[in-house]
Amino acid sequence: MIELAGVLVVCAVLGALVDRAWLGDPARDGFERLGRAWMLGFGVAACLGMALDLVGLGVTATTFGVAGAVFALAVGAAARGKSWARVVAPDEPAVRSTGERVAIVVLALIAFASLAVVIRSGWVRPTFQFDAVTRWMFKAKALAVHGSLLGDVSYDPLFAFTHQRYPPLVSHVAALPAIFSGNFDDRITSAIFPWFAVAATLVVYGAVARRVGVLSGVFAAAWIATLPLVGYLAFPPPGAGAFSAMADIPLALFVTGAVLAASDALDGRRDRAHLEAGLLLGFALLTKNEGLPLAVGMGLGVLVLARGARLRRVAGIVGLGAGVYLALWGLVSLGFPALDEHYPDRLNVDAVQEGLDRIPLVAAAIGHELIDVRGWNVTWIAVLILLAVGWRRGATRGLSLVPIVVCVQIAAYSLAYVVTSWTSPAAELNTAGGDPLSYLLTLTLGRLMLHVAFVSIACAVIVAPLRWPSPHDPPGV
Amino acid sequence: MDRDQITQTIALLVVLLGIARWMPLIDVMPPWFGAEDPLHAVRLDDLAASEDGRGADGSSDPVRAMLRAGNPRRTPHFTRWLTFAHEIKAATPDDAVVQLKGISRNEGWILAYDLYPRHVIGEAKDHGGTTSDATDASANVVIVGGPAPYWEHVR
Numbered sequence: 323m324i325e326l327a328g329v330l331v332v333c334a335v336l337g338a339l340v341d342r343a344w345l346g347d348p349a350r351d352g353f354e355r356l357g358r359a360w361m362l363g364f365g366v367a368a369c370l371g372m373a374l375d376l377v378g379l380g381v382t383a384t385t386f387g388v389a390g391a392v393f394a395l396a397v398g399a400a401a402r403g404k405s406w407a408r409v410v411a412p413d414e415p416a417v418r419s420t421g422e423r424v425a426i427v428v429l430a431l432i433a434f435a436s437l438a439v440v441i442r443s444g445w446v447r448p449t450f451q452f453d454a455v456t457r458w459m460f461k462a463k464a465l466a467v468h469g470s471l472l473g474d475v476s477y478d479p480l481f482a483f484t485h486q487r488y489p490p491l492v493s494h495v496a497a498l499p500a501i502f503s504g505n506f507d508d509r510i511t512s513a514i515f516p517w518f519a520v521a522a523t524l525v526v527y528g529a530v531a532r533r534v535g536v537l538s539g540v541f542a543a544a545w546i547a548t549l550p551l552v553g554y555l556a557f558p559p560p561g562a563g564a565f566s567a568m569a570d571i572p573l574a575l576f577v578t579g580a581v582l583a584a585s586d587a588l589d590g591r592r593d594r595a596h597l598e599a600g601l602l603l604g605f606a607l608l609t610k611n612e613g614l615p616l617a618v619g620m621g622l623g624v625l626v627l628a629r630g631a632r633l634r635r636v637a638g639i640v641g642l643g644a645g646v647y648l649a650l651w652g653l654v655s656l657g658f659p660a661l662d663e664h665y666p667d668r669l670n671v672d673a674v675q676e677g678l679d680r681i682p683l684v685a686a687a688i689g690h691e692l693i694d695v696r697g698w699n700v701t702w703i704a705v706l707i708l709l710a711v712g713w714r715r716g717a718t719r720g721l722s723l724v725p726i727v728v729c730v731q732i733a734a735y736s737l738a739y740v741v742t743s744w745t746s747p748a749a750e751l752n753t754a755g756g757d758p759l760s761y762l763l764t765l766t767l768g769r770l771m772l773h774v775a776f777v778s779i780a781c782a783v784i785v786a787p788l789r790w791p792s793p794h795d796p797p798g799v
Numbered sequence: 800m801d802r803d804q805i806t807q808t809i810a811l812l813v814v815l816l817g818i819a820r821w822m823p824l825i826d827v828m829p830p831w832f833g834a835e836d837p838l839h840a841v842r843l844d845d846l847a848a849s850e851d852g853r854g855a856d857g858s859s860d861p862v863r864a865m866l867r868a869g870n871p872r873r874t875p876h877f878t879r880w881l882t883f884a885h886e887i888k889a890a891t892p893d894d895a896v897v898q899l900k901g902i903s904r905n906e907g908w909i910l911a912y913d914l915y916p917r918h919v920i921g922e923a924k925d926h927g928g929t930t931s932d933a934t935d936a937s938a939n940v941v942i943v944g945g946p947a948p949y950w951e952h953v954r
Binding site for chain 1: 802803805814862863867904905909911912915916918920
């Protein structure tokens with residue numbers, strides 16, 4: 323346990339220093355500060371590991387310890403003397419009623435209790451989810467054993483099933499406890515994954531609370547923490563539970579952070595928000611290939627929504643994200659074997675024409691997902707109602723980025739489903755020789771929607787904030 | 800109904816559903832297979848107590864096999880692979896090569912994870928591999944699937 327706690331502390335320190343030194347530390351309070359520290363720290367720690375691997379030093383307790391200490395000293399020097407500007411929502415009441423205070427405490431307890439159960443489950447259960455074992459955990463084990471991903475595991479076609487070109491941010495973070503302890507145990511390695519959900523919950527809480535008040539912030543936090551797809555595996559086949567060692571919740575964290583930062587930048591709410599958006603976009607790209615549509619969505623959104631210097635802003639945000647990705651993984655991974663289902667090869671007119679008859683199936687699956695209470699309770703219905711009710715009064719130029727990113731992300735996933743050549747022995751068993759797409763949709767659509775769920779919830783609660791009834795409200799309201 | 804009332808109603812619904820569907824579970828894994836669900840044969844508390852089960856000694860294997868198998872019928876199968884992996888790791892150096900014969904692709908990949916850094920080779924059953932495949936010259940150990948699986952040193 324000590325190694326896991328140590329890694330969480332190291333990541334929090336690295337992230338907090340980066341936040342203070344480079345990003346202006348806009349946190350509303352300590353909860354948001356901790357969430358932001360983990361969000362940034364997980365990304366920074368993984369980037370340090372990838373950089374050490376690239377320069378040939380490998381990731382060992384010694385090399386990571388020295389690199390981390392040097393980085394912390396350098397960034398810490400830049401952070402010295404910078405103060406924390408506490409940002410409070412403009413209409414935050416100076417004095418709260420007892421009822422509102424009780425509601426805030428109850429919602430916070432619900433969020434904490436939900437996350438605590440997930441953390442405990444991640445702590446005691448071994449890794450078992452098939453994709454987690456054969457991709458993320460496999461690479462984490464290779465890092466723990468060899469200190470590098472630039473060996474057989476990435477170049478030998480024998481390990482093609484690990485998806486060699488997939489970006490490895492979560493594997494680098496997950497491997498750290500084993501690298502420090504010298505002993506790979508997949509229960510400890512996978513136990514770090516629920517903390518991405520904790521960070522996401524705290525980040526959304528703070529981002530919402532800074533804009534529209536604490537009551538709405540804790541409501542958004544409780545909503546995210548109790549999402550069935552975050553908290554537990556709702557039904558077979560497995561979903562994307564925060565303890566399942568899948569990279570979907572980490573990606574959702576970085577998507578949420580990047581889009582909310584870009585939204586702040588577009589609204590001119592704070593300094594350094596462009597830098598934060600670019601950095602978090604880079605972390606998203608290093609987490610999963612599904613981060614690529616985010617670069618397109620953010621670029622397109624900023625281009626449409628920015629008031630001035632549009633190209634410069636797009637180039638800054640997308641350029642920084644792409645630069646981080648290409649420098650640490652994108653370029654070197656081009657030398658690894660590609661998958662049979664390599665999507666760039668399938669993005670052509672012939673493949674799209676061939677898959678046109680799949681569109682009704684994909685559209686129906688997405689529609690079904692939006693109303694699927696097993697995985698989502700009433701999340702997507704509630705999000706749509708809140709957006710409809712509050713958009714006209716509560717939306718800002720920056721928040722308009724959220725629907726653009728969500729639409730681009732879902733369109734990209736739909737296109738992937740249309741052109742995919744994916745199949746597997748399990749699909750052949752389950753579809754009796756039919757199109758394996760329906761089986762793929764069952765396996766993956768829920769966790770893909772999770773990538774945009776947190777930021778959608780944040781946006782919905784911001785445009786239609788929760789307001790505690792006041793005795794001064796007119797009767798009947 | 801004004802905007803605030805709609806927002807409050809939605810919030811109440813979201814929170815109540817969150818509590819109703821989630822909090823009473825305590826354990827985050829619902830019993831997929833009814834009262835006899837093997838996933839619940841090992842309680843979380845028992846698992847948490849087996850601290851010395853972390854790592855290679857195998858005391859977390861029952862729940863690991865159940866979770867990987869996902870159904871009671873296949874659980875003994877996954878338990879056997881875990882047992883083989885422990886035995887082979889104890890009997891071979893890290894650079895050994897393990898050949899699989901007549902084992903499915905997905906189970907082979909999981910064995911490759913359990914046995915890493917040993918390299919796992921062999922044609923998967925799904926791709927035409929059989930239990931009587933020729934032994935590769937580089938293999939130190941073979942694992943043979945079929946109705947009575949076993950493993951043996953070949954070099």
